[in-house]
Amino acid sequence: MGVLGEAFGWLTTGANWSGDSGVWRRLEEHIFVSGVALALACAIALPIALYLGHIGKGGALAINISNVGRAVPVFAVLALFMVSPLRNSGSVPTIIALVLFAVPPLLTNAYVGMREVDSAVVEAARGMGMSGRQLFVRVELPLAYPLIMTGLRSASVQVVATATIAAMVGQGGLGRIITAGFNTYNTPQVVAGALLVALLALLVEGVLVALDRVIDPAPSLAARPSRTTV
Amino acid sequence: MSTQGCLAANDWICGEYLRSRSQELIDATVQHVWITAVSVVIGLLVAFPLALLARSRPTFAGPVLGLTTLLYTIPSLAMFSLLLPLFGLSAGLVITGLVLYSLTILVRNIIAGLESVPEEAREAARGMGYGPGRLLWEVELPLALPALMAGLRIATVSTVALTTVGSIVGRGGLGNLIEDALPSFFKAQVLTASVLCVLLAVVADLLLLGVQRLLTPWTRIRPARTSRRKAAPTGPAGAVKAVG
Numbered sequence: 001m002g003v004l005g006e007a008f009g010w011l012t013t014g015a016n017w018s019g020d021s022g023v024w025r026r027l028e029e030h031i032f033v034s035g036v037a038l039a040l041a042c043a044i045a046l047p048i049a050l051y052l053g054h055i056g057k058g059g060a061l062a063i064n065i066s067n068v069g070r071a072v073p074v075f076a077v078l079a080l081f082m083v084s085p086l087r088n089s090g091s092v093p094t095i096i097a098l099v100l101f102a103v104p105p106l107l108t109n110a111y112v113g114m115r116e117v118d119s120a121v122v123e124a125a126r127g128m129g130m131s132g133r134q135l136f137v138r139v140e141l142p143l144a145y146p147l148i149m150t151g152l153r154s155a156s157v158q159v160v161a162t163a164t165i166a167a168m169v170g171q172g173g174l175g176r177i178i179t180a181g182f183n184t185y186n187t188p189q190v191v192a193g194a195l196l197v198a199l200l201a202l203l204v205e206g207v208l209v210a211l212d213r214v215i216d217p218a219p220s221l222a223a224r225p226s227r228t229t230v
Numbered sequence: 231m232s233t234q235g236c237l238a239a240n241d242w243i244c245g246e247y248l249r250s251r252s253q254e255l256i257d258a259t260v261q262h263v264w265i266t267a268v269s270v271v272i273g274l275l276v277a278f279p280l281a282l283l284a285r286s287r288p289t290f291a292g293p294v295l296g297l298t299t300l301l302y303t304i305p306s307l308a309m310f311s312l313l314l315p316l317f318g319l320s321a322g323l324v325i326t327g328l329v330l331y332s333l334t335i336l337v338r339n340i341i342a343g344l345e346s347v348p349e350e351a352r353e354a355a356r357g358m359g360y361g362p363g364r365l366l367w368e369v370e371l372p373l374a375l376p377a378l379m380a381g382l383r384i385a386t387v388s389t390v391a392l393t394t395v396g397s398i399v400g401r402g403g404l405g406n407l408i409e410d411a412l413p414s415f416f417k418a419q420v421l422t423a424s425v426l427c428v429l430l431a432v433v434a435d436l437l438l439l440g441v442q443r444l445l446t447p448w449t450r451i452r453p454a455r456t457s458r459r460k461a462a463p464t465g466p467a468g469a470v471k472a473v474g
Contacts, residue, residue: 195312
């Protein structure tokens with residue numbers, strides 16, 4: 001337990017928070033790459049998934065991309081970028097890797113959400129004379145919303161975790177506190193960094209759950225369990 | 231000439247590298263496989279009682295699922311680092327972290343599998359005088375196998391990929407080779423280790439699929455469309471194939 005106390009001591013030392021490799025700087029890097037990557041991933045994955053779900057095609061792609069995403073190690077992809085010419089372009093390698101790993105959960109969940117909209121409801125909406133666009137905006141999107149949010153949550157968790165691993169290939173972010181601690185055999189710093197990363201991940205998850213509650217268009221459906229695609 | 235030069239030229243693909251470092255590659259692969267295998271087996275051994283507990287005592291179901299989901303949220307590098315004071319730089323650290331991750335998927339899928347057992351099958355077995363143990367082992371478990379194996383496959387594939395992060399403590403199998411190659415930008419080593427990693431995941435997945443086929447011969451007799459009820463043919467678009 002001594003280590004936990006020392007880790008706490010590390011966290012309460014002001015000098016560790018300031019400066020170019022301080023916690024605030026690392027947190028800023030972490031949040032910057034995560035935010036940019038998540039926004040890009042949403043901009044890429046959601047339109048594709050929603051469109052494919054709306055027209056009901058491309059199921060194999062939407063499902064298989066998830067399996068591929070699981071099988072490819074994040075660390076390997078980051079390392080491949082870092083030995084390629086991309087390494088000279090700042091945080092671009094991290095952002096690309098983060099996008100690659102955020103797209104599968106977004107795509108799969110949004111697609112499955114669209115496909116699981118009750119066919120009777122869709123038929124009824126068509127029978128009422130709704131156009132394809134109205135059907136999409138007023139019926140399919142609200143009903144697919146819970147799963148879209150599930151996808152967003154898994155993608156965010158994935159992005160925060162991947163941004164941490166980026167430190168192992170020398171990129172910025174909170175993971176650097178951990179790797180720096182490993183390099184100097186400073187276990188309290190390793191634990192302190194790990195606590196910060198874990199806290200950030202839980203915080204992101206918590207904020208998204210809260211956000212979900214606030215903006216859910218159909219709160220009665222919010223009780224649906226979050227699901228993994230089996 | 232080109233085979234000799236590719237190491238010096240730092241090419242992505244290099245036959246000379248494969249020849250001269252084959253022992254290193256084999257050692258790393260062996261470490262990768264045993265760390266993954268031990269983690270998944272322990273994960274299964276821990277997940278099973280947890281799932282049974284969650285099922286028999288509904289009050290435990292919430293905390294068990296909540297805790298395993300919480301663990302899954304913690305990034306792998308942080309998880310391994312938090313275990314450092316407990317395990318030091320050892321394979322035990324990596325294995326413990328991987329077990330904790332696999333629990334989320336395994337517990338969920340075992341519960342889903344057990345829930346998918348038809349109540350009539352249970353009733354019939356009880357009527358035939360099956361005790362709880364025999365009911366579980368001879369009726370429920372075989373019927374839960376498809377969902378269980380689906381979870382096992384996902385957990386195994388994720389574990390193969392996550393093992394690479396173990397290189398932070400020098401126990402990451404092929405991840406070690408990737409890490410060692412970074413300071414010198416050794417492209418052939420990074421690419422070879424990465425490809426081997428993905429290959430391992432694919433082979434493990436196919437092996438488990440084979441095991442599942444062997445263990446559940448009856449699923450092959452049933453018409454394939456029993457699992458397809460979601461994508462009912464609605465509207466003009468063709469039904470989606472193979473969701474799930």
